[in-house]
Amino acid sequence: MKTVLRAAQAGTMESNDLMVIVEPGSGGISIDLESIVSRQYGAAIRATIARVAAEMGLTDLNVKAVDKGALDYAVEARTRTALGRALAPETDGGRGK
Amino acid sequence: MKNAIGREIPGETKGQGKLRPFLGAFQGAPETFPRLPPKKRSPPGGNKVFSSLGDLFGDLELKSGATVSFHHHLRDGDAVANMVLAAADKFGLRDLNVSLTGTFAVHAPMIELVKKGVVASLRTSSLYGPVAGAVSRGVFPTPVLIHTHGGRPRAMKNGELSVDVAFVAAPAADRRGNIVGHLGKSACGSLGYAWSDADHAGTVVAVTDNLVPFPLFPPSIPQNKVDRVVAVESLGDPRGIVSGTTRITKDPVALKIAASAAEVISASGLLKEGFSFQTGAGGASLAAARYVAQMMEKDKIRGGFALGGITAHMVGMLERGLFQCLYDVQSFDLESVRSLGRNQNHLEIGADLYANPHSSGCLVDDLDAVILGATEIDLDFNVNVVTGSDGVIMGAAGGHPDTAAGAKLTIVVANLLRSRQPIVVDRVITATTPGETVDVLVTERGVAVNPKNQELKERLVKARLDVKEIDELKSLAEKIAGAPEKVDRDGPVVALVEYRDGTIIDVVRGVSG
Structure with missing residues (x-):
């Protein structure tokens, strides 16, 4: 099982953005999503987060996402950045740079 | 049955009785409902002024099941609807039908009064804030009627909406009941939505935090339409009543x-x-x-x-x-x-x-x-x-x-x-x-x-x-x-969207969560 090294986050709580917080999981990928458009786009947002995690080879992960109506590319970018930070070596303070 | 734009409308609902489906923007025929005009008298030298809502309620012949009305020119700063309904509760009144021309976040206390049985139904043109959420969750015992600004005076004039006591927020009033909206610490400008109430309600009460010397002129609503004047501390929060300046967007x-x-x-x-x-x-x-x-x-x-x-x-x-x-x-x-x-x-x-x-x-x-x-x-x-x-x-x-x-x-x-x-x-x-x-x-x-x-x-x-x-x-x-x-919209009907002619153009169904 591949897991992240530490908790990290990306994104904001502004309109049309989402905030993604990732942390090491305890078996599988778990996504806790809060979205103002959950009825219309909840499944799509979950699918994008899961796809990005899979692409980055992660199988064990907890994700908390708060969505304020982000478009799909923003969901992908914020997830990728949060995971990049969580996977980065400790030396840069987890900033992923 | 389906209305003219293909919306499924129930034949009748609790509280509103039989519903007329929307027929087309200019198809709904005018209707009238028999109603006796209110009896009014104000002897010379009589007193209209009450110094508290408690005194006023002791004098009003307001009974459980009655219809009371309010207008929304004080918008999200309005304290009048809340204080009157709280006084009605204190006075033991129940099952009141409320006609409030616009409902804002400030009206959240109404939710508890609905649960307590003080408020039985609501007619309004707008729903914002906690009350809107409560309507969607089905807190009201009967579907809320959402009307247009033109639909309400139609219903008051033709007898469909019969108001027992209208409470008019009066930013300035004199002892004889002349009312003006653009003066005082709670100034809100036009009182136009309350004019039909002043014309048709059984009893018209001016609620004021600014009792000024007689004669107050020119009145927005004149004394011959106002039965009581009640003095209160404050009509509400000026910051919620008017915005200071409306800025043009830079977006x-x-x-x-x-x-x-x-x-x-x-x-x-x-x-x-x-x-x-x-x-x-x-x-x-x-x-x-x-x-x-x-x-x-x-x-x-x-x-x-x-x-x-x-x-x-x-x-x-x-x-x-x-x-x-x-x-x-x-x-x-x-x-x-x-x-x-x-x-x-x-x-x-x-x-x-x-x-x-x-x-x-x-x-x-x-x-x-x-x-x-x-x-x-x-x-x-x-x-x-x-x-x-x-x-x-x-x-x-x-x-x-x-x-x-x-x-x-x-x-x-x-x-x-x-x-x-x-x-x-x-x-x-x-x-x-x-x-x-x-x-x-x-x-x-x-x-x-x-x-x-x-x-x-x-x-x-x-x-x-x-x-x-x-x-x-x-x-x-x-x-x-x-x-x-x-x-999905398959929950119970929580609101009726009334077209301006009194027909029903759509219904709102409840949502969970």
């Missing part, structure tokens, strides 16, 4: 939409001597008004009137001579409140003259152009302004259906996407304004004209506006945001 998307809306008006051929206009106080609407003002100044056009909710911007246009008069049913900001007191041709009007379709001629019918908003619009141009795309109540019918029906040119402005959600949908989740009364949709990515109005479409194409079909706009939005999942 580039809203400005692009506004510029296109103004170009649509220009291309329509209506912008000429005597032009009449209404617009909301929303970002794009207000910016569009500024562009219209610039075009009028450039071409030296003197308009007829501006109507509706009045803002500082409209006052500026009046004072620059761009309109001959303002008809004001609701004053949105401090400057329009002041103007009402200072400008002779800034006229306070009642909701009946504003928008009652079953009168001898309301002012919305004399509008050349109106600019309106939307939370959704569908391929038939039906507009939703009452619920979000998720079916949860969060908006107002207000004057939207009234002005759309009356104006020669009805423009709906909206961002193509709002919080990811496409504004253009196959079918709006809640229909408020029928598509037959809407002419143009203006978005930042193109303008769509209702196919019933081919002549307008040709004019807009000729004026080089970015004219698209409405389904093209829908596809464009879905390409950017992805197609939304369909939202």
Whole structure:
């Protein structure tokens, strides 16, 4: 099982953005999503987060996402950045740079 | 049964009885309901003034099950509805039917009074904040009736809505009951929505925090219509009553939409001597008004009137001579409140003259152009302004259906996407304004004209506006945001959306969570 090294986050709580917080999981990928458009786009947002995690080879992960109506590319970018930070070596303070 | 725009309407509901389905914007026949006029007498030397709500309730012949009314000119600063209903509770009254012309976050205490059985039903034109959420969750024992600004005076005049006691928020009142709205610490400007209450309610109570010497003149509502005057500490929070200044948006998307809306008006051929206009106080609407003002100044056009909710911007246009008069049913900001007191041709009007379709001629019918908003619009141009795309109540019918029906040119402005959600949908989740009364949709990515109005479409194409079909706009939005999942609406009916003529254009079903 591949897991992240530490908790990290990306994104904001502004309109049309989402905030993604990732942390090491305890078996599988778990996504806790809060979205103002959950009825219309909840499944799509979950699918994008899961796809990005899979692409980055992660199988064990907890994700908390708060969505304020982000478009799909923003969901992908914020997830990728949060995971990049969580996977980065400790030396840069987890900033992923 | 299905109504004229294909909406499933129940034959009857608890509280409202038999429902008449919407037949078409101009098809609903006027009805009258027998009702005896109220008995009134005020002997010379009699006293109308009470020093507290407690004293007033001791004197009023108000019983459980009665209908009480309020108006919403104090908006999110209103303390009157809350204090009167709390007093009614204290007095042991139950099952009250409430007619409140607009419901805001400040009215949240009503929810507990519903649960307690003090409030049994609600009629209103707008629902915002916690009460809106409570309605969607089915807290009210009967469906809430959402009416238009013109529909309410119709129902009061024809006897359908019979009010026992009307409570009029009076920013200034004298001991004889003359009322003015633009003076005092709780000044709100026009009291136009309360005029029908003053004309038709059994008992009319002025609630004031500013008792001034007699005679207070010229009155908005005169003493011969007011039975009691009750003095209270405060009508509410001035910060929620009027906004200090209404600033024009700097959002580039809203400005692009506004510029296109103004170009649509220009291309329509209506912008000429005597032009009449209404617009909301929303970002794009207000910016569009500024562009219209610039075009009028450039071409030296003197308009007829501006109507509706009045803002500082409209006052500026009046004072620059761009309109001959303002008809004001609701004053949105401090400057329009002041103007009402200072400008002779800034006229306070009642909701009946504003928008009652079953009168001898309301002012919305004399509008050349109106600019309106939307939370959704569908391929038939039906507009939703009452619920979000998720079916949860969060908006107002207000004057939207009234002005759309009356104006020669009805423009709906909206961002193509709002919080990811496409504004253009196959079918709006809640229909408020029928598509037959809407002419143009203006978005930042193109303008769509209702196919019933081919002549307008040709004019807009000729004026080089970015004219698209409405389904093209829908596809464009879905390409950017992805197609939304369909939202189920199979819960119980929690609200009825009444068209201005008294028929039911749609229902709102409850949502969980």
